[in-house]
Amino acid sequence: MQEFLQQVVSGIASGGIFASLALALVLIYNAMGLVNFAQGEMAMFATFVAYALIENGMSYWIALPLALVLAFAGGVLIQRVVIRPVERAPVLTLVIVTLGLATLINGLAGFVFGYIPRSFPSPFSVQTVSVLGALISFRDLGVIAVSALVLVLIYLLLQRTTLGLAMRAAAHNPDASRLLGVRVSWMLALGWGLASAVGALSGIMVAPILLLEPNMMQTIIIYAFAAAVLGGIESPLGAVVGGLIVGITVNLAGAYLVGGDLQLAVAFLIIVAVLVIKPNGLFGRPSVRRV
């Protein structure tokens, strides 16, 4: 029972990481109706930036927000420079562009930072605290707390501020939003910035657990896809719930059923199962299209 509880808590911690990246995918899916395949690589690059800041003597708690701000700026920049010129192109074109972007960022990270895996510092100790007899690490608790904080902030931004309202409007119905004076193109750029920043958070949270290297996010992005699909690819809340469910499921499956090597297969299983049984996910609305 205690071990089970431990696995659940560390599943929640992984879930927070998946949820952040899944939320990034959802934000961009809402803004332009496609999955950004470069999301994981963008997060990885931002993590390298955070690493460089810390290596140069900056304290973790200054480097973290600074890296998120830089990731935000990078996301806005990518939207303005790379995505905007092809905004009206067919979906397939955009998919290829984001795949190209992923390759480019991956190569760039290798070129600048090298392929040698590096250990990334964590501000939380790996010591454990006993909760109800289960040993829970401070690192898991820290990851859960930071993820929860950022997710709540994003929720408040989107749901409680006028800027968030304009961003949602621009994402859902650009033409009608323009008629209300919303600067749609900039709202989409802000969406990219926000997605980039939340994605970066997942990278920075996961780096101390894995090792930091250019391919670090390539498994995490699969879990994030599973989380986003499970939640309903359009729903931010769904991404968070989906992330937690995927995190817990994968952890428990790894501990009791399939072992660590097949954890990724569980994520694929979730993706396939959702698409077969409930294609709109837990929180998605059925899509209706006029033909």
Next chain:
Amino acid sequence: MELLELEEVHAGYGPTQVLHGVSMKMAEGEIISLLGANGAGKTTTLRAICGGVRWDGAIKLSGRSLHRMSTEDIVRSGLAHVPEGRGILTDLTVEENLRLGEHLRRDRDQVRKDYVRVFEYFPVLRERRRLSASTLSGGEQQMLALARALLMRPRLMLLDEPSLGLAPLVVRAIFEIIRDINRADGVGVLLVEQNARLALELSTHSYVLEVGRVAVAGLSSELKGNDSVRRSYLGY
């Protein structure tokens, strides 16, 4: 100065020309109706004014040229357009739709008063304000679109077929409110309507479009009384 001026406006979609030189004028605070058969270019005229379609010629809002301006900037300079299909954001709640109407305004006290007015005109919107706008009926969506346009406090409102698909009683009520908003706020209204009889009643001047050109223009009261105009262009 004229509130709105169009001079020899040509516009179209790709190779298809829809407007072949439309000219019209409208004074501050006036209600103008734009009539004509389907495909005459009424909606395209409105789209040209709000930057939704490429055009040549001259369009001026309060003397300022709108050439090459984005829709966002035209709206921010004092125009509210209730398009065909009403432009309701169905993913958002009724309240969020209204908030988007006034989100650029800084006169918060006046905004609060305008909300009171909006809910006096359309009590149903207050009842439903927490619901998704997609749950509203066609008539209620038209009310929401009009309420939102009022909250924008524009100098000029473009209304595209506010009567479309609505029950006659609702149409009456909505036209009364349009008249009221026009009088109380001094906002100019450019009204596109299939229901020529109602539009002529509401407006001071009217333009009748025929295949992308102004065929007849004049005082609405005179057009209403002119049998040949009525029969050839207005179809009643």
